[in-house]
Amino acid sequence: MAPDNFVSDTEPYRRELLAHCYRMLGSIDDAEDVVQETYLRAWRAYGAFEGRSSVRTWLYQIATNACLTSLRHHSRRVLPSGLGGPEPDPATEPVPAPPGVSWLQPVPDAALTGDAADPASLAVAREGLRLALIASLQYLPGPQRAVLLLRDVLAFPAAEVATLLGTTTASVKSTLQRARARLREVSPSPEDITAPTEPAARSLLDQYIAAFQNSDAASLERLLSRDATLEATPFRTWFAGRSTCVPFLRQWVLGEPGDWRMLPTTANGQPAAVGYRRGRPYGVVVLTVTGDRITHVVSFQEPSLVERFGPA
Template sequence: MASEDLISRARAGDGEAFRALTEPHRRELHLHCYRMLGSVQDAEDALQDTMVAAWQGLGGFGGQASLRTWLYRIATNKCLNALRTARRRPAKAWDIPGIEPPAPTRQGTAVWLGPFPDSLLDGGFDVPVGPEARYEQTESISLAFVAALQALPPRQLAVLILRDVLGFQASEAAGMLDTTVRSVTSCLTRARANLERQRAHLRHAPSTIGSAQESAIVARFVRAYEAADLTALVELFTDDVFLSMPPMPHEYQGVDVVTQFFRVLLVPGRRYSLVPTRANGGPAFGSYVHGADGQRHATGLFAVTVTDGHISAMTRFENTVLGWFGLPLTLPAGRRTEST
């Protein structure tokens, strides 16, 4: 078989053969690491560690499982190690100058959560899943779902993704985690119960991805935001609209308090431009404030969830994520620039 020849050549030190073996799985492994870690940069780091470990450990690959399963084993364990560091990160204090936010509804815990560019989904999103999968791939990449996953203990997180998202059998998951089928089954039961307790977030899953209705709502959002038209903006929100802004822990639930937040953000004399992109399967925008120097300066990225004809959730990320979306930190004055 061609794969056996590639494995033999890779074991002998042929880097091109190793790349030919692993490249078909690279995007899906990156997405797997993102679901585990909630950060595209952390996922990229874990993926690189996975590839180094695979290259160094290829001699120990005995072929009892598929190469894909073997790579998932390495990636999952690299992510479990990385979670020990990621979850120790402190929340960031409010640091938006000139804006005093209303009191948050609650303090979020997944302060390391970041967006995943749709441009990276090709080759990683529509991968075959096993018969054990319980979630549609569109739901399994949504910000609401990924945020809810981050509330699970690391071992439960790994088991739930392997079993319910990717559809690996219990025996396969047990092999990846060096444990027993009984332990995996028990862990999965606890993980599902814990995930159910996160349904307050999961109910904001998008229902109109890529539809004409979504496009119409998004267009109205852009017009209202750029015009600082608070009334038109609030008309788009559901009654229980949810707003979060990692790495700051502030979270707002409900149309009244979210309206208060945008009232202090969209003030007279401050103008914004929104540059469209897509994140986690849904609409997103690079946000730019018009400066006195004639430039437009990036303030962050908004990811928007449209549910049943209204905006049900928004997540604001810092401008440090914009590079993943091909968006610059400054734009010249003039017409809005389409994202790449």
């Protein structure tokens, strides 16, 4: 039986553990399941906890190993761009991905960072949740992913990571080098991304929402950068370049004025919108903003996300 102070000792770490598990798994649904499992295991073992490490470190040990176990039974979560090259013809009807594809999921900022975080800490947390980073992490084997996150995102000392994972400090350092090298291979070039709290990013989001709701392809063309990319789950078809993105949206997505209703939000530290199409929940759209343009649009056609991000 756990002591009476279990909740007060462990509850302050729930949000950051959820963020860690989300980074590990690429799914907020899976992350919530693992965090629940982590707290159940911790509650059962808390009476025997000897305090050789901090409660926080101990919880991370349980959560990380639970994530590694989960990863052994699940395939890599991807975005459409992870399944092949872009489609050059915007007149092509989008092709659903084959059965068995596990999609990356976006996450509401509020679920992981809350509303009362220190601004500096909040900025760091959001930077570690960018969709591009989460997608890139999916290319790393589970142990490399764990070491990279524990060392480079959470700044645990190498010796402590070795204890967490039941390995040696030398092994942690070697694994970290391989993980960093692999991440450089699969990650896009660093971008000057405007934070979603900045007026410029919110203005672009508001304009994007207005363009969609008004079925205004010309306005969307002005908002997108020349090399913008557009992808949408559950389709494997995606587009690179404004010259293909906009015609595709015009022909297959925008419909008539009033077909779309969108509500502003933030996801993965980026501007986002909860979408309804013809009165029905659609999902969530996440924007990457670079300078004064939108450079990447990822649309998650998953109606259950609407409730997760908040009802209208």
